[in-house]
Amino acid sequence: MEDAHDALQETFIKCWRNREKLPEIDNVRAWIFRIAVNTGRDMRMTAWRRKRQALGDEEHSVPSSEAQPAAHAQRSEQMEHLRIAVSQLRDEEREVFLLRQNGDLTYEAIAETLSIPLGTVKTRMRMALANLRQHLAPTETPRKNPL
Numbered sequence: 001m002e003d004a005h006d007a008l009q010e011t012f013i014k015c016w017r018n019r020e021k022l023p024e025i026d027n028v029r030a031w032i033f034r035i036a037v038n039t040g041r042d043m044r045m046t047a048w049r050r051k052r053q054a055l056g057d058e059e060h061s062v063p064s065s066e067a068q069p070a071a072h073a074q075r076s077e078q079m080e081h082l083r084i085a086v087s088q089l090r091d092e093e094r095e096v097f098l099l100r101q102n103g104d105l106t107y108e109a110i111a112e113t114l115s116i117p118l119g120t121v122k123t124r125m126r127m128a129l130a131n132l133r134q135h136l137a138p139t140e141t142p143r144k145n146p147l
Contacts, residue, residue: 007043011036033103033113037095085135093128096121 025031099110111118
């Protein structure tokens with residue numbers, strides 16, 4: 001989580017330093033996302049090179065005041081399965097998926113942000129969704145043989 005905060009802060013610093021370019025930019029939102037994507041890539045590569053490991057969620061967990069702990073546990077388990085599934089996507093698929101889902105960008109804006117063709121964005125999104133469906137599909141429990 002701290003790395004995400006650092007990336008966000010670095011993104012805004014880069015945007016501020018390059019604010020004189022704003023009049024030339026057609027899509028400011030795509031420009032900011034492009035800076036954020038590049039900053040995230042840079043930070044990921046730096047972390048990988050240093051072989052840093054993220055802190056576990058257990059150290060940052062706060063006890064819930066939720067009335068239904070079973071529902072909270074189920075939701076947490078589902079979110080963990082989703083996080084794992086998303087982390088197993090190829091980098092290109094994960095970028096497109098997260099920009100679409102979390103960034104709420106259109107396919108056209110994603111194509112502009114990543115400087116790739118629209119068809120490539122759509123293909124990567126289809127592949128990401130197919131992989132997520134496969135990974136998150138409920139597993140069938142084997143039936144016992146009555147004999």
